[in-house]
Amino acid sequence: MSKGNDGAFIYADESGHSGKEIFNEQSPLYYQGAVISVGEIESKVAPIIQRYCSENGLERLHGYELGEERVNSLCLELLEALDGTQWRFHYTIIQKRYIAPTKFVDTIFDCYDNPAVHPFWYTTELFRHTLCILIDDMMEDGLDIEFWNYYLKDNLDGLIKICSALLEKAPYIFDKRASEVVTAGLSYAIANPDIFTLISARGKSAYKKQTPNIIAFSSLLTATHRFCKEYDVSVTELVHDQSDEFKGTMREYHRMFFGVDYEEDKFGGIPQYKQVEYDLGEFKLESSKKSYGLQVADLFLWLIQRDITDKNLEETKAKILDNSDDFVISRAMSLAIIEARHFQLMQKELTPEMIKAGKELNKKIKANQKSAMEK
Structure with missing residues (x-):
């Protein structure tokens, strides 16, 4: 399988953080979204993000700060920049x-x-x-x-x-x-x-493995395996938006469980587990200020969460969903x-x-x- 810059790059962001507090009625859902691509996307999206931040005096892009019209315009530019790239947007939704x-x-x-x-x-x-x-x-x-x-x-x-x-x-x-x-x-x-x-x-951190954050992170690892199989690549880099509370647990999961994949039973029975045969790459926890890929994931995830009435925004969301897969835990x-x-x-x-x-x-x-x- 291919390695280096031709390998898989993953840029993951989250929204609706809760930790162990899963019954907050003001925030019933937890979301995680990740752009998974063959090769890095930073160089492709950097000119768009740099120009917009410079023109508007921003350090980085956050969907909730920009509003629907500006997010729509940016997402269209970013999708165009990714045209020709093998990529997918994986998102997890958990009813906490x-x-x-x-x-x-x-x-x-x-x-x-x-x-x-x-x-x-x-x-x-x-x-x-x-x-x-x-x-x-x-x-x-x-x-x-x-x-x-x-x-x-x-x-x-x-x-x-x-x-x-x-x-x-x-x-x-x-x-x-x-x-x-x-x-x-x-x-x-x-x-x-x-x-x-x-x-x-x-242990003081054991509870973290039961939280939406880590459940979603496990889902991302599985989605990465699916992507690597499809495109016959190894993982070069997995970048997740920094999380002080969960950084240790995420590193543990990446180290202990990322090397194992499974084949689903076609009737929903017991899956078959096996060791993966490719490199697992480097795992990084970074601020989105340092990663244009994380900012793309942020905008796409913000849009996925929206109940949209605007026709233009709905069309942009559909373009992202057409190149997406999901993992959902809910009633x-x-x-x-x-x-x-x-x-x-x-x-x-x-x-x-x-x-x-x-x-x-x-x-x-x-x-x-x-x-x-x-x-």
Whole structure:
């Protein structure tokens, strides 16, 4: 694979910073956006940004300071400057409060820790997102906030308290099988609290790994792998807007996890992980004052976030989206995944041999579950 200036360059910015405070109603969403390109883009966009900043007495470009009309004009110039470059805009949107029910599902219903949970209910997208929606529905009256506080403190007694509160609601789940799964999973967790591996409070920075910031950063690393595969390049440089709170955790994630990629299962099952075969480049945390690429990411991200009524701005946003991919964590996305996977599976023709094999596999899984629960 190619290296050096022909490798991938990533310029990433964020908006809606929250850290562990995920229930702020004034800022319900967290965004991260990154321009990923083959070769650096600084030299291509620098004349545009330098000229505008010089004419307007600015140190750097910030979308929220410029307003729609000026952002639109700048984005059109920047898109023209990138014409002929192989690039993509990757953006992540996280509904911050929805992290609570998803973390609860990961903690309680992980089939590798909780043998009462059938693996299909945790390892396949259809059923895992079904659990997330069910738990989100049940975490009313502040249970989600209560759980999140216990979770960040590794408070096991508090976690069991939440399990007990949800267990009382489990019989009212409309779908009988889902009710059985939730009831069994919660009951086993309450009776066997030693199954939990709690890590949020192990060290003063451990909680940061559970935040929207780091979830989005992980998404960016995965998007970078996809880009490198598509264009057969290594990573030369990954530049993220500086973050004093998360710089250590980002460096740790880049060092420990960036070298591993995965292949998704076409039916939303267990992905296959493997070591990447290309250079991972240099990771930098910089001020956008020092990086024109970060300023481009800032403007594109600002535009992506807008609910637009202006026709010209809408057309510019569409041009960016046409060359974008996304990663979204939200209740609405879980519902969309459930619907899409259900439709996909309903269209799949199953032979008698496949049905027989499935039944045999299910027998083995249930036997393993029973054996694990009897230990």
